Amino acid sequence: MRIANLFKSIKPWIVVILLSLPLGAIAGSIVEQHGQLSVKGKHIVNDSGEAVSLSGPSFFWSNSGWGAERYYNAKVVRYLKTDWNATLIRAAIGVEGPGGYIEDPTSNLRRAKALIDAAIDEGLYIIVDWHSHHAEAHPEKAIAFFAQIATLYGDKPNIIYEIYNEPLRKTRWKKTIKPYAEQVISVIREIDPDNIIVVGTQTWSQDVDKAAKSPLKNQHNIAYTLHFYAGTHKQSLRDKAEYAMNKGLALMVTEWGTVNADGDGSIDKASVEEWLAFMKKHKLSHCNWSLHDKKEGASILESGTLPNGQWTDDNLTETGLYVKSIIKNW
Numbered sequence: 001m002r003i004a005n006l007f008k009s010i011k012p013w014i015v016v017i018l019l020s021l022p023l024g025a026i027a028g029s030i031v032e033q034h035g036q037l038s039v040k041g042k043h044i045v046n047d048s049g050e051a052v053s054l055s056g057p058s059f060f061w062s063n064s065g066w067g068a069e070r071y072y073n074a075k076v077v078r079y080l081k082t083d084w085n086a087t088l089i090r091a092a093i094g095v096e097g098p099g100g101y102i103e104d105p106t107s108n109l110r111r112a113k114a115l116i117d118a119a120i121d122e123g124l125y126i127i128v129d130w131h132s133h134h135a136e137a138h139p140e141k142a143i144a145f146f147a148q149i150a151t152l153y154g155d156k157p158n159i160i161y162e163i164y165n166e167p168l169r170k171t172r173w174k175k176t177i178k179p180y181a182e183q184v185i186s187v188i189r190e191i192d193p194d195n196i197i198v199v200g201t202q203t204w205s206q207d208v209d210k211a212a213k214s215p216l217k218n219q220h221n222i223a224y225t226l227h228f229y230a231g232t233h234k235q236s237l238r239d240k241a242e243y244a245m246n247k248g249l250a251l252m253v254t255e256w257g258t259v260n261a262d263g264d265g266s267i268d269k270a271s272v273e274e275w276l277a278f279m280k281k282h283k284l285s286h287c288n289w290s291l292h293d294k295k296e297g298a299s300i301l302e303s304g305t306l307p308n309g310q311w312t313d314d315n316l317t318e319t320g321l322y323v324k325s326i327i328k329n330w
Contacts, residue, residue, distance in 0.1 A: 029123020030054070030087040036157040037125070037196055039221045042245045043283055044196065044252065054125055054285040055330040056086035057300060057323065058255055060292035061131055062111045064099030068292040071301075072111040075309035076291070077118035083311070085328045088125045090254060090287040091115040092165070095132035095141070102141055109148065116149070120158050127198065127254055127287060129162040135200075136164075136171065136180045143187045154192030161188055162254050164200035166227065173202045173210045185219060198252050200225045205255070206233070209240040212247035223250040226284075229298075230271035231260035238278050245282060253279060253286035258319050259297035263289070266297060267319060276326065288323045300324075 035047030043051040057080065060068030072091070080086040093112050094100040101108040112128060119126035128149055130142050146161060153159050163184045167177050181199045188197060197219075201211045205225040216222055226241055241251060258272050259265040279286055293301040300320035305311065313321060 031123045039250045051283040053283040054088035056088040058090035058287040060290040061094035063094035070307040074118035079309035081122045090127040092131040127160045131165045150191035162198040166204040169203045208244040212244040223252045227255045229257040229261040231268040257298045263298040264296045
């Protein structure tokens with residue numbers, strides 16, 4: 001049937017309703033569209049084998065008493081889906097420090113579950129991030145945490161495990177990070193054989209080239225973490241990333257900022273645009289740091305923004321407005 005004749009056979013009011021709906025309302029949620037993600041060569045692909053690039057914000061450290069934990073709720077997740085068209089969120093479960101998982105596992109696990117449950121309800125993918133700089137010091141904590149998450153949610157295609165946020169510069173890949181990753185991965189895979197696991201890399205997850213020279217063996221659905229802050233990291237880091245991808249590694253930008261690496265400063269828009277072009281070219285998924293109202297350049301929310309998700313653009317900082325436009329049009 002010709003398109004013109006097809007539309008003639010449909011009631012005008014039905015056409016108006018269909019055209020007024022967002023694409024997601026017609027096509028289903030992003031998880032319904034793409035299903036089970038996997039790693040194929042250097043790409044993350046959907047259940048049809050097509051490369052997928054997802055985008056959304058990262059929540060701030062979940063630590064009790066740090067202020068950002070109040071945003072770990074379903075209303076915020078709903079806002080990010082409906083107002084930002086986010087397809088991916090990241091739960092940054094703080095490990096060390098006051099109020100972190102080691103000190104307060106019950107509260108931090110509850111926050112992780114709140115975001116995971118909301119992401120599943122909204123049909124979003126979610127990175128469950130072990131937000132640590134010293135994960136190798138207490139692997140048993142990471143194992144216990146991810147075993148719980150995998151047991152509860154491993155049968156859901158929404159889940160992406162990020163097992164080590166940012167190893168430090170002196171934390172060597174081959175000697176420390178890689179053995180830690182192998183230990184944690186083995187426990188997750190006993191419970192969840194399918195969902196993607198993202199492995200942190202040396203130097204605050206920048207040295208993906210070192211991982212490419214000695215990648216994990218006999219593993220499947222493994223990606224490697226790349227982090228950048230546009231004010232600090234430029235072409236030399238993209239060169240490392242291209243080297244890693246040319247060696248066959250799949251990368252995921254689980255954290256990036258519009259500002260300097262310390263999370264502060266003004267937006268470096270020229271650098272951000274270069275990074276956006278790079279991520280689009282290579283079909284990289286990414287989460288922006290961070291959903292918080294802290295007074296620093298990287299924060300998405302204005303100071304004092306309530307955790308009810310009933311936000312307008314007046315609640316967004318300069319970074320928030322810019323990042324919203326990026327994610328909404330990704």
